[in-house]
Amino acid sequence: MKVILRNPRREIEIEGRRRVHGLLAELGLPRESHLVIRNGTLVPGDEELDKDDVIEIRPVISGGM
């Protein structure tokens, strides 16, 4: 599957299927500070991602006050 990461924006390829939680853990990204989006829709933690999916992992932490 194609995974789009942000800050800075980049794309990586992951082989095979993954559950959302598994993908985040594999990439070392905390669940509390990221959303996983597929085709513009949020995907919950136990959902299985297909090898042909295009996934955005969006960080949610902002630093301005």
Add this chain to the structure above:
Amino acid sequence: MKCRTCRGPAIIDLPRHNANFCAEHFLQMCRRQVEKAIHDHQMLNKSDRILVAVSGGKDSLAVWDMLIDLGYQADGLYVALGIGEYSEESRGYTERFADERGLKLTVVSLRDDYGYDIPTASRATGRVPCSACGMSKRHLFDKAAIDGGYDVVVTGHNLDDEAAVLFGNALRWDVEYLARQLPVLPSRHGFPKKVKPLIRLSEREMAAWCVVRGIDYIVDECPIAAGNKHIGFKEALNVLEEKSPGTKASYYLGFLDRMAPVLASIAASGADSVTPCMRCGAPTGGEEGSVCAFCRLVERSAAHEPVSVELILKKSRSQKRAQSEVAQS
């Protein structure tokens, strides 16, 4: 995963609520949390004229969207900070949001209206950029609210923001800051009332609100803020949150419930001697005839040759490198 409310397919899991929600019931949960914050802290009335401080980020656009959704009258104010492409993009998101919904947006440009930008102000005054930025925004939001006859200024500070500030204040035992870290600052001494309706919702929930509602916002972090101390506090709290969901809400909402009343006498005792700035008339804590911090910043920054954001980032990177080398030696 199934929605806790309707048992339909869930789109988000929220460990702190030990629940999953579909889109409809996730939005319902968010609205209820905002209504509870507004009600519990007497933040807003339906007849209030509200000015929302908007940045083009998820929190400020979400709170503006929610207030309109809940039937409030709310206009927006965007301050163009002059932080290179980041500012241009964030302004575009804000203007599109307002245009698409027919909402009134006012834009104040630091460069066009006051002759400086944040990178230049940082270099000219020796302040860290986030300090120059925060001070400029606070002054201009206050001014716009007073000049425009608004009853209240709304900001998009969320649970994570407030928990991180609380964490920083508690690490330093800054008792006066702790005493004043409240979700409502009443109107006094020429300052407008300011409220934070998102204090019961996390950063992840606010980003999710925007995705579900189809709100485009600037996802990229401010290049100058990236890696600042405030973000470090958020990351530290998120480590605790992952191990023990609900920690951030318990920490901050528990502070409001049980610690803020203990500190109330300290909060009431501060900042009673306020005089008008002799240049702009804004309230300032100085003596009679003094000039406020914003006017001093404008004077020094506008006289300085423009400084690019890249120069500030280069300096920041070299300082971090030097600190890292000292730590390793």
